[in-house]
Amino acid sequence: MGDQFTSQTPQGEYVLVTVNVANIGNEQQLFDTTSQKLLDAQGREYATDTVATVTEDPNLGFSQINPGNSLVATLVFDIPTGVSPSEIELHDSLFSGGVTVTLG
DSSP, X not given: OOOTTTOOOOSSEEEEEEEEEEOOSSSOEEEEGGGOEEEXXXXXXXXXXXXXXXXXXXXXXXXXXXXXXXXXXXXEEEEOTTXXXXXEEEOSSTTSOOEEEEOO
């Protein structure tokens, strides 16, 4: 993943999840890649691999989204080899309850 200077090696294997994030509110909103979680069938939570995510999309990190705008983000998770993700938990901030989306 990445070029020769930013190449990352996973502890297990990388899983990439692409999401389309839209700001449907009336104020700018921060999209924080570190607030997103991947879950497996046993309910174990996996955090984004921040370095690999930013290597995949250097402009992502913490992105401000103005009202009516959207962005496409590819989140990178480092999960154990052979584990199948079943859901992703998406948050608009670190402190939100989030929404769980089934992966298929």
